[in-house]
Amino acid sequence: MENNLSKSDREMLKAVYRLTKGARPPLPAAHTGELADALGVTPGTATTAVKRLAERALVEHQPYKGVELTADGRQAAVGAIRRHRIVERFLADMLGYAWNEADRLAGSFEHELPQEVEDRLFVALDRPTTCPHGFPIPERDTADIPELPPLYALEPGDAAVVALPGSTDPEIVKFLDTLGLRPGVRVEVREKHPFDGPLVLTVDGKERTVGEKVANNIYVKKEIDDKKRKEQAV
Amino acid sequence: MENNLSKSDREMLKAVYRLTKGARPPLPAAHTGELADALGVTPGTATTAVKRLAERALVEHQPYKGVELTADGRQAAVGAIRRHRIVERFLADMLGYAWNEADRLAGSFEHELPQEVEDRLFVALDRPTTCPHGFPIPERDTADIPELPPLYALEPGDAAVVALPGSTDPEIVKFLDTLGLRPGVRVEVREKHPFDGPLVLTVDGKERTVGEKVANNIYVKKEIDDKKRKEQAV
DNA sequence: TTTGACGTTTTGAGTGGTCAAAAGTTAGAT
């Protein structure tokens, strides 16, 4: 119940969330080594942080095996992600930062922001639904974030809106930019070559091709196409 | 030269600044007990904090006598005050907080704000010259803040704009509000009774009387009147 | 089934902040 989580605790919760929920090959639990890597700390530090959270019943820790979020932990993690994305939005919309700069700066002060101020900021920003990268801002006090599929999961005929992880390599960002693949841009899938072959897309009216590896690192908000919409209506 | 001041260090610098420069009866140095009171910590804590700053050459500490800012310390303190007032302005202008709420909330995250973000915020706020309380926001990288005289220092014929310290008692604020004495309001001094007697003012077209004690806790930005303007022009 | 290699946890130490209480200093009252 106590909301007095430290900066380190919150970062740890976010990392556990990313590694357990967000990762591609669905893993059961995050290992302390991965968490240490993700947070840029030594393994020992990660272990003690995990123990702190386990005492608070925010994670479940099977020593030598891995770490999982409890229901409370997931809610706290999602709250931290919401906070982060709102602050990113503030940096982008009110201070004019580029979407790929916002991520870096948000981390430095999001943790000290009173909840009250987060709430007002959200309203002042006109209740945004996504961060500048295109990922959804979760509702308040929920424990889940709608997960976006990778672009490569789409099939010919599908249409979707692009999202890019904040961690994306600047070189890759530059490359994607030349293809017009920026957060918020709408794409349509034309063809998908077999055997992990490339994807052919329409981006802003122009035809583009992207490889499997890249397409698996671009996430998208899929549009519900007409057939499926009909099915849902039934 | 190092800018790595902790939250406690910055708060201490601000407190020393307020107690040495801002206080009414001009004191030579701040005592650790006053500093402890001002910051809500124990005397021992204040002493150790002062020692930390003395090692960094930001204050001069005469044990058992008092504390003074060095030139570097004054600059750091003024920088911290600038930061605080910009954040207050953000809370008031962008998030709609009342001027007397902004002070409380600013303290919680101003310390973690990257300088870069402070700078952008300042620009996004349209380079404000005062905080919501009416006190001036100092220029960047200066060591001094234009000090405002207390209302009681004015003489009949003077006109000025009101400023109220963030620490003002809510009861007093309420009382002042009924008199129309809010930050930013223009007042003209009509009469000043002798022997520390009350001051008669015009506030928003209406005549008001305030006692010496209250008038010494309202600060004002004095308007330069016509006679003096002429003198300055010569 | 023993042995490593690798990953994980524990230990010991350091930093920075805090408090309570003991020890020390100052300065005014007698």
Added chain:
DNA sequence: ATCTAACTTTTGACCACTCAAAACGTCAAA
């Protein structure tokens, strides 16, 4: 000139976080 009250500083303890390195578990290859 001494005593005493008030204040200041020091001491010792504790908390939260971190790292380096030692100790420990796990699992798969030989």
